[in-house]
Amino acid sequence: MRKTIAIFEKEFKSFFYSPMAYVVIGIFTALTGIFFYLYLSNFVESAFMDQMRAQQYRQMPQKFNVNLMLIRPYFWNIALISLFTLPTITMRLFSEEKKQGTVELLYTAPVQSIHIVLGKFFAGVAFYVTLLIPTMIFQAILFVYGNPEFLPVLSGYVGLIFLGSAFISVGLFISTMTENQIIAAIGGFALSLFLWVIGWASSYAGPTLAPVFEYISIIGHFEDFSQGVIDSANVAYYILFSALGVYLSLKSIESVKWRT
Amino acid sequence: MIEVKDLTRYYGQKKAISNVSFNVSKGEIVGLLGPNAAGKTTTMRILTCFMPPTSGTATVGGFDIFDQSMDVRRITGYLPENPPLYTDLIVEDYLRFVAKLKGVERNRINGEVDLAIQKANIGDVRSRVIGKLSKGFKQRVGLAQSLLNNPQVVIFDEPTVGLDPKQIIEIRELIRNLKGEHTVILSSHILPEVEQTCERVVIISEGVVVAEDTPENLTARMRGVERVLLEVEGAEKDVRDALKKVKDISTINIEKQNVNILKMSVESQSDIRKEIARAIVESKLGLLEIQSDKVTLEDIFLDLTTKEEGA
Numbered sequence: 001m002r003k004t005i006a007i008f009e010k011e012f013k014s015f016f017y018s019p020m021a022y023v024v025i026g027i028f029t030a031l032t033g034i035f036f037y038l039y040l041s042n043f044v045e046s047a048f049m050d051q052m053r054a055q056q057y058r059q060m061p062q063k064f065n066v067n068l069m070l071i072r073p074y075f076w077n078i079a080l081i082s083l084f085t086l087p088t089i090t091m092r093l094f095s096e097e098k099k100q101g102t103v104e105l106l107y108t109a110p111v112q113s114i115h116i117v118l119g120k121f122f123a124g125v126a127f128y129v130t131l132l133i134p135t136m137i138f139q140a141i142l143f144v145y146g147n148p149e150f151l152p153v154l155s156g157y158v159g160l161i162f163l164g165s166a167f168i169s170v171g172l173f174i175s176t177m178t179e180n181q182i183i184a185a186i187g188g189f190a191l192s193l194f195l196w197v198i199g200w201a202s203s204y205a206g207p208t209l210a211p212v213f214e215y216i217s218i219i220g221h222f223e224d225f226s227q228g229v230i231d232s233a234n235v236a237y238y239i240l241f242s243a244l245g246v247y248l249s250l251k252s253i254e255s256v257k258w259r260t
Numbered sequence: 261m262i263e264v265k266d267l268t269r270y271y272g273q274k275k276a277i278s279n280v281s282f283n284v285s286k287g288e289i290v291g292l293l294g295p296n297a298a299g300k301t302t303t304m305r306i307l308t309c310f311m312p313p314t315s316g317t318a319t320v321g322g323f324d325i326f327d328q329s330m331d332v333r334r335i336t337g338y339l340p341e342n343p344p345l346y347t348d349l350i351v352e353d354y355l356r357f358v359a360k361l362k363g364v365e366r367n368r369i370n371g372e373v374d375l376a377i378q379k380a381n382i383g384d385v386r387s388r389v390i391g392k393l394s395k396g397f398k399q400r401v402g403l404a405q406s407l408l409n410n411p412q413v414v415i416f417d418e419p420t421v422g423l424d425p426k427q428i429i430e431i432r433e434l435i436r437n438l439k440g441e442h443t444v445i446l447s448s449h450i451l452p453e454v455e456q457t458c459e460r461v462v463i464i465s466e467g468v469v470v471a472e473d474t475p476e477n478l479t480a481r482m483r484g485v486e487r488v489l490l491e492v493e494g495a496e497k498d499v500r501d502a503l504k505k506v507k508d509i510s511t512i513n514i515e516k517q518n519v520n521i522l523k524m525s526v527e528s529q530s531d532i533r534k535e536i537a538r539a540i541v542e543s544k545l546g547l548l549e550i551q552s553d554k555v556t557l558e559d560i561f562l563d564l565t566t567k568e569e570g571a
Contacts, residue, residue, distance in 0.1 A: 006360035010346075017348035105344035105405070108308040109361040110333040 003111045007119025008126070011093070015127050020088065028085050029134040035077045036138040043070045066148045067228070071139065075156040075226040078135055079219065082128070082164055083196060087188035089127055090171025091181045093120045094253070098179035107253075117172070117249045121242070124168040125161070132160060152228030159225020162238035166218055167192050169245020176252040192218070261286045261413060261443040262307065266316035269302050276302040277467040279316070284460075286412075287440045291454035291475075292447040294464035300447035301341060303464070304417050307445070308338040321412050334363065337411035337442075341418045343402025347391030351382060351401055354390055355408060362409040372408055380404035380434065396427035403434065407442075414438060416446040420453060432457050487553040488526045488533055493546030496522060502543035506535045525553065 015021040047064045054061035097103045106116055136157070142148050171188035178184050199217025202210040214220055218241070221234040262284040269276045277299035284290045292300045306313045307320060309329040317324065323331040346354055355373045364372050377386050380400040385393055390401060399419065406414055419435065420428040435457050438444050448454050454461050455475040463471040463478075471478065492499050496514065499522055503509060508528045516523035526536065533550055540547045 003361055003363070006357060010349075010357045014346065014348060100344070100347070101340060101342040102344040102346060104305075104310060104338070104340040104342075105358065106361070108310050108333055108336070108338045109358070110330050110363055111361050112330075 004115040004119045011123030086167040087185040091185035094175040095181045095184040128164040166241045169242040173249045264318045268315045289444040291458035291461045298464045299467040335412045337406035337414040339406040376404040489551045491549035
């Protein structure tokens with residue numbers, strides 16, 4: 001456990017030693033900021049227009065639900081931006097160690113492989129949570145000027161963290177297989193994207209395959225979270241998914257030792 | 261302390277090492293000597309549990325490298341050929357991280373790190389970023405890392421490669437100081453280096469142990485060898501027949517053959533240039549050139565690693 005924490009700490013700090021982290025944080029914050037602004041101005045405009053109309057026709061203005069119209073689509077937006085961003089975080093986790101030869105230190109130190117994998121996985125998750133902080137500030141603005149429901153926001157973030165963990169476990173697994181960070185990033189992105197779009201295929205699949213595709217789809221399980229529902233089935237899906245990614249990473253680094 | 265028995269390792273179809281066996285007793289410094297790609301790194305990687313052998317066994321400190329891998333890693337310090345450094349960390353932070361990986365208790369970490377810094381003599385750079393250090397200092401940081409937690413066994417893979425002569429001397433001195441306290445295996449392809457630092461040498465060539473002895477015995481074995489370089493005009497068979505008349509010739513190597521001109525080297529225990537010249541001239545062959553070649557230690561090492569493996 002202590003060794004897992006040591007690896008976690010080192011990995012998490014290492015993110016911030018490289019300029020990459022700041023670039024990623026900058027781009028992520030800029031993109032999520034722009035989208036937040038667009039959604040917000042769209043929402044304000046619609047509400048304003050409606051009020052004008054109501055005044056003109058002397059009707060009661062409609063009630064606009066900020067959770068439904070702004071927060072929910074915004075969470076989907078963050079999820080999509082995460083899909084593109086997370087591979088750049090996970091690509092270095094093992095690839096860089098392989099490239100620099102530091103795997104020799106990790107694999108010859110008295111540390112179990114699982115501790116290495118878990119330390120790196122949770123460091124990735126922690127970095128993702130850091131990435132999300134600016135978006136939390138954006139949403140806090142809504143609470144200052146309006147009164148959205150809090151629980152759907154909370155569940156949305158819980159969902160994002162679960163979704164992000166799943167992406168990170170995919171990226172982690174891919175990065176165990178190559179010492180080239182570019183390949184690790186592209187591979188991680190491709191596999192994540194595949195797991196995202198496989199849900200779409202369910203509408204074309206036959207009656208037997210459709211529910212399978214739907215279940216596998218990494219994004220299908222996010223729906224409920226974005227609506228304010230934390231369903232144990234979805235939680236279980238993401239935990240199992242991440243556990244599978246971690247397990248495959250573990251087997252992958254162990255198999256490297258055996259490959260002849 | 262270290263017992264290596266019949267280690268064999270394949271990479272795909274290629275055999276990297278074959279039935280490597282040797283022992284190292286406690287407190288000894290043993291050199292693993294061999295040309296590049298001889299199997300030194302493979303042997304070391306197996307001993308440090310980086311990868312398993314295809315067959316054979318080894319124990320380190322009485323622990324089996326396969327079944328008790330965690331115990332082996334606990335008592336072993338390892339410096340790979342490229343020091344495994346996180347270049348964006350500060351020296352001290354890096355050593356503290358490695359100490360944690362090695363399971364040093366929290367209250368002992370600072371003491372252990374200080375001790376390793378002192379042993380490797382890197383006090384001046386302890387708060388600098390590793391990536392900004394010179395090659396020599398990086399090597400020392402790698403060395404400090406391997407000495408953390410006072411390992412019983414230390415394994416160095418080519419610890420002086422790429423360093424300047426002054427740094428090489430310093431690193432050798434440092435390794436010599438480990439004697440007695442630690443059991444050390446170091447690999448090198450430089451004979452004098454091994455001669456200066458090690459008490460015993462295991463010579464590996466093409467994955468096979470070709471010799472195992474003290475440096476003194478190895479040099480004694482090499483001393484007294486005289487080599488004569490020859491350029492002779494004539495058929496190879498005739499030249500060989502002519503040289504048969506000369507006593508004391510131990511080996512004949514044809515180095516280059518150009519139609520009817522042979523370039524060759526002949527080894528013997530004493531200076532036999534006169535006898536060789538006479539034999540060739542009497543056989544009516546053309547003696548174009550004869551020259552004595554002073555054999556260096558490296559030459560003989562090369563000779564040993566190529567000859568014995570070819571035999």
